[in-house]
Amino acid sequence: MNAPSKPKISEQEAAQIVLNTIRRPVLMLNAEGAISYANADAEDFFRSSATMLARTTLAKLVPFGSPILTLVDQVRERYAPVNEYRVDVSSPRLGIEKVVDAYAAPVPELPGSVVIMLQERSMAEKIDRQMTHRSAARSVTGLAAMLAHEIKNPLSGIRGAAQLLESTVSDEDRTLTQLIRDETDRIVSLVDRMEVFSDERPIERFPVNIHVVLDHVKTLAKSGFARNIRFEEHYDPSLPPVHANRDQLIQVFLNLVKNAAEAIGHREDGEIVLSTAFRPGMRVSVPGTQVRVSLPLEFCVEDNGGGVPDDILPILFDPFITTKPNGSGLGLALVAKIVGDHGGIIECDSTGRGTVFRVLMPAWKDSAEPDASSEDNA
Secondary structure, X not given: OOOOOOOOOOHHHHHHHHHHHOOOOEEEEOOOOEEEEEOHHHHHHHOOXXXXXXXXXXXXXXXXXXXXXXXHHHHHHHOOOEEEEEEEOOEOOOEOOOXXXXXXXXXXXXXXXXXXXXXXXXXXXXXXXXHHHHHHHHHHHXXXXXXXXXXXHHHHHHHHHHHHHHOOOOHHHHHHHHHHHHHHHHHHHHHHHHHHHHOOOOOOOEEEOHHHHHHHHHHHHHOOOOOOOEEEEEOOOOOOOEEEOHHHHHHHHHHHHHHHHHHHOOOOOOEEEEEEEEOOOOEEEOXXXXXXXXXXXXXXXXXXXXXXXXXXXXXXXXXXXXOOOOOOOOHHXXXXXXXXXXXXXXXXEEEOOEXXXXXXXXXXXXXXXXXXXXHOOO
């Protein structure tokens, strides 16, 4: 018996398949500037279907005076391909921090038409920042070990001396000895928190259901610091387990949810959104090797608070950076360390309308399964 023949496809259908396979937004503009074609990634990027995009022009999709529009004009004038790097296309429609590299070329068969391909840069730059966060955390590791040894011992002597003095001084002076004790305890507490950075023991990791972790964190928050805040969950129920330490994950998300609650403050419409999703295309290179690790699991904590100041955002995960009057600036640095120790990435997007903390983590793989991502040396 002959094998069934494969259905034939036209050249146009083949081209459509190829363009939809390209994981980059691709558009074609006609001579009037209207969009005559958009691939699947362009639909996702511009948040519109190809049918809707065909009814508009590029000028209506990008910010006024965008360099991409100038790029199109240059292609038509030179009748040659042109590249433009680090083009900001941020807008309410596309979202914040949309920075792309743009490639544009003429279409010889269709005079006046231009093909544009975009490559989003934001994720690559966020990964670079994450490497910086990890380096900063390693710097604190050495500082923490030194502080624990050189400062805690003298502090215990100071506290003991103040306690002895308390029984021999007047009531008026006793207030001062109590102040010495309280401030000494506060410094010891700070050093104890920093000692966590010097813990280099291997992490015990198991398959963890992230939704159980997030529900536990939500229960803790609702019974305490977030009792007046509304929670929303947008979970992907088909998500595989995350390869992580459950207790440390609870520490990470409890810290992020607490930050969100503090950002919201006393707003009556305060809301925290917990979401999970599967992003199979996300891979990062391991420094010093050709190995690429897949980080397909995305967990987000979003609030509708006042946002993070622009000058703080790039260094938010550095130690001792805080916007709180009484904050130590170690909470988010510790979160970045824990996520980094798990082989993951954490980033923050913020506007005046709220903040999103996004955590990307590896999925659990059975030890018997080959890790395809580790074999990908391309």
